[in-house]
Amino acid sequence: MQIEVKCSCGAENCPEWAIVELQGVVEVQPSHRDGIQNLEIGRLCRPSSEEKYTLTIGYHELSGTKVTLKKPLAVLKKVKRTDDGDHGDGSSSGKVELDVVGVIRHKILFKTRPKALISKPPEPAVKERASSTSSKN
Numbered sequence: 001m002q003i004e005v006k007c008s009c010g011a012e013n014c015p016e017w018a019i020v021e022l023q024g025v026v027e028v029q030p031s032h033r034d035g036i037q038n039l040e041i042g043r044l045c046r047p048s049s050e051e052k053y054t055l056t057i058g059y060h061e062l063s064g065t066k067v068t069l070k071k072p073l074a075v076l077k078k079v080k081r082t083d084d085g086d087h088g089d090g091s092s093s094g095k096v097e098l099d100v101v102g103v104i105r106h107k108i109l110f111k112t113r114p115k116a117l118i119s120k121p122p123e124p125a126v127k128e129r130a131s132s133t134s135s136k137n
Contacts, residue, residue, distance in 0.1 A: 005132075007100040008029045014100060017075055019107035020044070026057070044108070053108050064110035075102040 007014060030034055044055035051066040076098040 012052060015102040016106075017102040017104045019069075019073075019104055020055070021109050021111075022055075022062070023105050023111055053110075055108075055110060056117070057114075060114035062110040062114045063112060064108050067109050068106050069105055069107060071097050073104040074100050077101050 026041065028039075032039055042055050045054050045056070046052070046055060053064045053066065055062040055064065079097045079099050081095040081097060
């Protein structure tokens, strides 16, 4: 079977994607096991113009760097096209095409152990302001 690969956005205009590579396991809480689509895992930041990144997941912070891949990867989406022709048995033939959604040229590599974050309790002044603004309304 021949599968056709198409790029509708143009070779130079394909969106850039990146891979996030972690050492270890990210476990999902039991309450989220049924639906992890669109689940926010953490916050990815680039604090300066350098190629260094931080990933904060809960009370853990990871430090990583941007690495160029030796060979770029294509992100593909499977598209099934149907012909209008009838094959005699009532079924129509389906042609499979792959559409290029993006190109991955870099990965953000987190290869060190996470640093534990200690958060301080919120200041009481913030709570007072919030309660005073709600009483004015």
